[in-house]
Amino acid sequence: MIIQRVLEQSVGFLRSDHERGTVRDGTWSRLKQDRTGIIGLFIVTVFFLISLGVLLGFLGQGWSAADGGRWESASSNHWMGTNLLGQDIFQRAIFSTRTAFEIGVIVSLLSTLLGALLGALAGWYNGKPRKTWIDGGVLWLTGVLDSIPFYLFVAAVAYALQGWPWAMHVAMVATFWTATARLVRAEVMRIRSREFVLSARTIGLPAPLILFRHVLPNTLHILFVQATIAFVAAIKTEVILSFLGLGVQDSVSWGLMLAESTQEVLAGHFNNFLAASLMLFLLLLGFNLLADALQDAFDPRQAAL
C-alpha cells in the first residue's frame, strides 16, 4: 500500500534486502506477541514432555498389556477403556506420542537438511557455466519426485524395503525434501547477488565456505518453517500408512489406533477413535499454529492479520 511505502520511507525503515525475512531484529519480539503462536508452542511443549516421559519410562508403559476385557468402557483402571484385545486405550494413546515425535523429528530434520543442502547447491550453481548441470539435476529430481503420486511412491518404498522399520522414514524423507529444496534454491539465487556474497567471493573464499557460513544461515527462516510443516506432514502420512498396513510394526501409534477403530466404530465402540483423534488433532493444531506464528514473525508483511 502506498501508505506502507511512504511510511517506510519516511521513517527510514527501508531495510536492506539482506535483513528482511531472516532471523533478525523484530522476529523474536513479534513471536513473543503472537498469542496463537504461544498457544501452539505450549501445546507442542506439553506433547514433547509427554513423549519424553514415555521415552524415559515414566508414562504409557502399559500400552501392550492385554489385561482388560474386550471393549471395556472407561473406568478407574482403564481411563479410556480398552480395545478389542483388552489393551488400555489411554496408555496406548500416551505411548503413541513418543512414536509420533520419533517419526516427526527424524523425518523433518533429515528432509529439511537434505532439502537445504540440495537446494543450496542447485541455487548456487544455477547458470554457472560447466557446473549448471548440478542445478538442472536437482530440479529434474524434484520434478520427477513431485510427479509420482505421493502415496503410491511411499507405499512402493515401504514395500520395497520390506519389513525394515525405517522404510517409512526413508520414503517420507525421499519426498519431503523437494519442497524445502525449491524454496532454498530460490532464496540462494536471490542471496547470491548480494554485496556480502560478492565481496566474499572477491576475496577468494571457497564456495562451500561461503555457502555454509554466509548463505545458508540466511535461509534459516525458511528452514524453521519448513521443518514444522514437515513434522505435521510426517505424522499425517504415518496415519495413512498405518491404515494401509505399511506403518509402524511392533509398536503403537495414533494411526494404528485409528486403523483399528475403523471397524470398531461400525459396531459402536468409539473410545479408540476418540482418544487417537483428539491427541492427533491437538498436536497437529499446535504445530500448525506454531508454523504460522514463525512465518509471520519472519516476514510480517505476509502476516495473516
Next chain:
Amino acid sequence: MRSIVQQLIHGLLLILGVTLISFLLMVWFGPDQTYTLIGKNATAAQIAEVRHQLGYDQPFVRRYVDYLTGLATLDLGASNSSGEQVTSILKRTLPISLALMLPGFIIGNLLGMALGLLAAFRRGTWSDRLITGLSVTGMSISFLIIIIALQVLLSTPYGLNLFPVRGWQVDSISSYLTYVTVPTLSLILVTLGYNTRFYRAIFVEESSREHIVTARAFGASPATLMWRHVLKNSLVPITTRFMFSIPLVVISGSLLIETYFGIPGIGKVSFDAITSGDQPVLKAVVGLTAVLFVLIQFVADFIYRAVDPRIA
C-alpha cells in the same frame, strides 16, 4: 514460459525419470510373484518357466527398455494376478475414479477460492479470523479421522444412516449420488483448509499491489476491486495450484478413498498391484501418471498464456 520444443524435451526427461525410479522401486525391489502363482511345491523347471514368463530373468536394462516400448505402443499386457488385459482394467477403472474424485476436487477448490476471497476481502475482521481459524483447524485433522467420522455420522445407525458404508453399485444418477456423497464430502473437508488458506494468501498479496491503489483512486468500489482486479490478477497462481494439485489430490486421494470405501477404481487397483507385485498393472499406472503430469504442465502453460498478457 519456454518454447514448445523445450517443453517437449523437458517432458520427455520427466517421463524417463518417473518411469525409471518407479520401475526401480516397484518392479525390481517389489515382491516376487512367482510363488503366489504356482504354490510352494513346484519343481525347479516349473519355477524357471514361470519366472521366464513373468520376465524376471531378463537383465535390468532390457526389462526397462521393453517397458518403455510397451508403454509407447500401448501394449500393456495382462495382469499377472487376474489375467485380465491391462487396457481393459484401465478402461473399467479410470471412469470410476474420475467420477468419484472430480466433483470433490473441483468443489473443494471453488469453495476454497470463495472463502479465501471473502477472508481477503474482509481482512482483519472477525469473519477473516473465523475463516482463517477454521482453515487451520481443518488442516490439523487427518484424512482418516474425517472419513471415519463422516462414515459414522452419515452411514451408520449411530448417525443419519443415509448412505452406504462402502461399495460402488452405480447404475443411475440416484445411485451415483448415494455412493459418491460421503467420499466427496470427505475430500472437500480434507482439502478445504489448505485451499482456503492458500487462496486467501494469494488474494491478500494481489490486494496490496500498487495498481489496486490506483483503481481505488479512480473510484472503484471494493467489490469491483476484488472481483475484477484482484481475481483476474490471481489467475496465474490459481491455475498453478489447481493443475499441480491434481496428482496429489486426485491420484493419491483416489488410492486412499477407494481402498477405504471399497470402490473399484484405479487407486485401489494400483494399491493391490503394489502389494501383490503385479508388474504389468504397475507399469501401466506409473507410465500413465508420468504422462499425466507432463500433460498437466502443457495445459497449465497454455492457460497461463491465455490468461496473462505478460506471458508471451
Next chain:
Amino acid sequence: MNKTALSVRNLSVTLQTGMGLARVVDSISFSLQEGEILGLVGESGCGKSITAAALMGLIPSSAGIVKSDQIMLGDKNLARLSEAGMRRIRGNEMSMVFQDPLTALDPVFSIGSQLSMVLRRHRGENRRQARRSSIEMLERAGMADSQRIMQSYPHQLSGGMRQRVLIAMAMASRPRVLIADEPSSSLDVSTQARILEQFGELGQRFGTAILLITHDLGVVAQVCDRALIMYCGRIVEEAPVKSLYSSPAHPYTAGLLAAVPRINSAGVQRVRAIPGLVPHPADLPDGCHFAGRCASADTQCRTLVPGIQAADGRNSTHLQACHHPLPSASHED
C-alpha cells in the same frame, strides 16, 4: 478573479507506527485556485504524499486517523463525505496521478479497457461511447497511434507513455483538482520535461487546479505558480515561486535552495547539505520542528510553535512560519 478549487483547513493525519503514534501531518491549511499549479515540496517523509492520500480519502481507518475542519472541493466538504460519496469524487472531480507508472496500471487489462472503465463509471457512457471517448482522449493527450495503444497492455508501453496514459485517465472527467505525486521522478529527464509541459497546458486549457507534489526544486521552478514548503508535517513557507526562490524567508527553505547543485560562472559551487537528521515522526520535538537543525534557533524556537505570518518586505501572499525569519533579499515586494 480566480475561483478557489480546493480549500483545506487544519488537516491532520495520525498514523500508527512501530514506534507509537505519529502525527505525520499537523494541522495544515492551504487553498488551490482554479488553473494554478501549486507545488507541495519537502524531503522524503515530510508528509506530502500522506497529505495527498488523505485528501483523496485513501487512508484506511485501520492505518490512521484523518481529521480536518473542512476540505472544500467546490461546494462539497470532503471531510464530511461518506465513502460512497468519495468514490463518486475520485477520478471524477478530483483525480490523482501516482509516482510509479510501472506498477500503477493493472497488468492484465488493456489500456483501452482501463480507460473505458473510468469513463463508464463516471460519465455513464456505454461500451461503445467509452471506447470512442478513450481514443479521443489519447489523441488529445498528444498520443498518435491511439488505436494501437488502446489494444496494448501496460507492459508493452514505455514508462513515459504509461504516465501519459494515466494523466489522460485522470483528466478524463475534467476534474477540478488533479493531484500529481512525484509524477516524473521515475522517468528520464526528457520524458520528465514533456510530462511537466503537459501539466502546464492542463491548467490553462481546462482550468484544472494542480497540486504537484515533489522533492525536486527544479521541477517546482519549471512549472509551479506557487509553492508550499513542508517540513515534518507542517507548512513552513508558502509563496509565489519567484518570490520563494529569490527571497526565501524560512531557514529550511534557504537550506533546501542552498543544497541544490548549481553551476555558475564562478565554477561549480559546493553543495551544502542541511546539518542534522530529519526527526522520526513519532518522536517530534516541541516547538518548531526545525529547531534542532537551525543555526538561528533559540529557546523560544524550542518551546513555542511558530504561527504562520506574512513575510516582511515581500509580496503579501508570501507566508512563513518562523520566529526568526530571514530578511528580504530582493528589492521588490
